[in-house]
Amino acid sequence: MxxxxxxxxxxxxxxxxxxxxxxxxxxxxxxxxxxxxxxxxxxxxxxxxxxxxxxxxxxxxxxxxxxxxxxxxxxxxxxxxxxxxxxxxxxxxxxxxxxxxxxxxxxxxxxxxxxxxxxxxxxxxxxxxxxxxxxxxxxxxxxxxxxxxxxxxxxxxxxxxxxxxxxxxxxELHRVRARVAAVLAVGVVLAGSAFMPPGVPVVAAAAVALIGLIPERGGGEDSGPEKEETA
Structure with a gap:
């Protein structure tokens, strides 16, 4: 191992x-x-x-x-x-x-x-x-x-x-996009559970959560100054 x-x-x-x-x-x-x-x-x-x-x-x-x-x-x-x-x-x-x-x-x-x-x-x-x-x-x-x-x-x-x-x-909630994705996904599950068959709200929420994979730009929490190369 x-x-x-x-x-x-x-x-x-x-x-x-x-x-x-x-x-x-x-x-x-x-x-x-x-x-x-x-x-x-x-x-x-x-x-x-x-x-x-x-x-x-x-x-x-x-x-x-x-x-x-x-x-x-x-x-x-x-x-x-x-x-x-x-x-x-x-x-x-x-x-x-x-x-x-x-x-x-x-x-x-x-x-x-x-x-x-x-x-x-x-x-x-x-x-x-x-x-x-x-x-x-x-x-x-x-x-x-x-x-x-x-x-x-x-x-x-x-x-x-x-x-x-x-x-x-x-x-995962330290990232802005992750928080947005989480809120939207929870909303989809809660709303969809009222009329969708079991499992469908989770799939829909998973699709919404894809925005959490988008890199943050322009000074987001994950961004920072690039490291300078050293000899």
Missing amino acids: SATVRAGVRRGMPVFPATVALGVSFGVLAVPLMGVVAPVLMSAIVYAGGSQFAAVGVLAGGGGAFAASGAGLLMNGRFLPMGFAFAPAFRGGRAWRAVQGQAVIDAAMVLGRDEDGTYDRKLLFGISATQFVGWVGGTALGVFAGENLPDPDAFGLDAIFPAFYIALLGS
């Missing part, structure tokens, strides 16, 4: 407990709807908390497998604009770049960004590996030990999911 991958693992450890708790919550909620094996396999293969919770929500509301899959697919649509920021970090042919794209997760989007806004693929791999262990392990814990755990709503695990993303968002 390279030093950069190890650095990614260390960088991902602070949110590891929250990832485990999210996995436990998903496992507990999914068992009555999906059985014992499917939730763990879903976490290992899909590896996307937002889409998995959306699918469970559809199933809990009486929807079928097709509707649940559609909701999950729409939720994962957010990875398309996220991929624009990650893409320059990946190397190789299309197939290998697609494999490397598995490091595109919400936590890595924030934790793996360097000060200049770029990403190192090995750092992303370390962060993603840490979160993968926490997510799948937490799901398995929720599935197999769920009977001995409190109800997710009573224990407050239902609040961990939004709190996790709010915490990730907080570190």
Whole structure:
């Protein structure tokens, strides 16, 4: 394991407990709807908390497998604009770049960004590996030990999911464009949730949030005097 991958693992450890708790919550909620094996396999293969919770929500509301899959697919649509920021970090042919794209997760989007806004693929791999262990392990814990755990709503695990993303968002709000993107995205989600199917508001908000990728110019918070070259 390279030093950069190890650095990614260390960088991902602070949110590891929250990832485990999210996995436990998903496992507990999914068992009555999906059985014992499917939730763990879903976490290992899909590896996307937002889409998995959306699918469970559809199933809990009486929807079928097709509707649940559609909701999950729409939720994962957010990875398309996220991929624009990650893409320059990946190397190789299309197939290998697609494999490397598995490091595109919400936590890595924030934790793996360097000060200049770029990403190192090995750092992303370390962060993603840490979160993968926490997510799948937490799901398995929720599935197999769920009977001995409190109800997710009573224990407050239902609040961990939004709190996790709010915490990730907080570190990005030092940029003016990021604050504008956040406000607009929240507005789209709140307005769209009233009449759009599950998952669609998130995709729309992700599209709005693309403005956060535009570099700030003209004395913005990220701008500053250019460094003079030294001999």
